[in-house]
Amino acid sequence: MFDECLYFNATKFTRLINFFWAEAYRPIGLSPSHAYLLQFILNQPGETLQNLAEKMDLKLSTVTRFVDVLSAKGLVERRKENKDKRECSVYPTIEGKELKTDLDRTSKILRKEIRKILGDKSVSDTVSLLKKFSIQIKIEKERGNNA
Amino acid sequence: MFDECLYFNATKFTRLINFFWAEAYRPIGLSPSHAYLLQFILNQPGETLQNLAEKMDLKLSTVTRFVDVLSAKGLVERRKENKDKRECSVYPTIEGKELKTDLDRTSKILRKEIRKILGDKSVSDTVSLLKKFSIQIKIEKERGNNA
DNA sequence: TATGCATGTTTGTACATGCAACTATTAAAG
C-alpha cells in the first residue's frame, strides 16, 4: 500500500540496517551512533560539541547526550580549554583510544559485508542518491525557515 | 569522513525526511508513523495487530503502542470479535473515518512535492533500490537467526 | 560599567521503536 512511498521505504530500510549495525558493534559495547561519534572524535580530537553536531549532522542536544554516554564509559572527556569558557572540546581518553583498532576493523568489515550482500554498484548508487537528497532537502528546509 | 557509508547516509536522510513528513502531518495532529498506520487501517479495517505489524514492517509491540495512541485519540478501536479470543481486530471509528480525506490529500501532496524537490526518476530509483535492499537484508537476517 | 543581546551547552520532556519478560488463550501430546 505504501509501496512507492519514499518515506515508508526509507524508514523501513533504516530500521533494518540499524539492526545489522547494532549487532556488529555490540561486542564493542556501543550502539552504532555512539560508535560513529567515537570514531569521529578519535580521528578529529578536540572539536567542540557544536562542530561535532554539524559534522555528524546531528542536533547539538543529541551530541550532548552521546558525549554524556561515551564520557560515562570513560571513553572521551570534555575539556574547557578555549578562551571562550562556554565551549568545550572533546578528546578521547586512553581507554577510548584503545578501541580505535576495533572500531576501524568493524566499520571496514561492515562496509565490505553490506556491499557483498546488496551489491557494490547498488550501494554506491544509493549512497550518492541519498547524499544528493540530503543536500536538497536541507536547502528546502532553509527556504521553509526563511519564508 | 563517513561519506561513503550507507548506514550514515541512510540514517541521516531518514532524519531529514522525517522532519518534512512530520510538518505535513502536524495539522492533522498525528506523527507520520501514526498517520500511516491509521491510513492503513482505514483502507483495510479489521486486521489483527499481528497482521498490521507484518504489513507495516513494524514490531508487534510498536503496533500495540501506536494503536494505543490512535485509540486514545478516539480514531480507532480494538474488537475481540474472532473465535480466537487472544486476537483483536482494529477498526476505525467515525472520527477516524473523517480524517481519511485529509490523510489521502496529505500523502498525495507529499509524494508530489518530494518528487518535485528530488526529481521523479531519482525517487523512483531510490525507492526500488531500498525495497530490494530491505528484502535482501531480511533474508540475511533470517540466515543469521538459523545459524 | 551596566544592560541587554548573542552564542555554546545542558536539561526537561516527548516520541519512535525495539527487546525481553509477562499474561491470556488456544492447540497438541501424553
Add this chain to the structure above:
DNA sequence: CTTTAATAGTTGCATGTACAAACATGCATA
C-alpha cells in the same frame, strides 16, 4: 482430561533523536 507448548497481545525498560526552555558566558553599546 491434564499437562505442555505455541501464539496474540501487552508492558517495563532501554535507546535514538528532537524541540524548546534554561543556564552560562561573552560581546556590544549606551
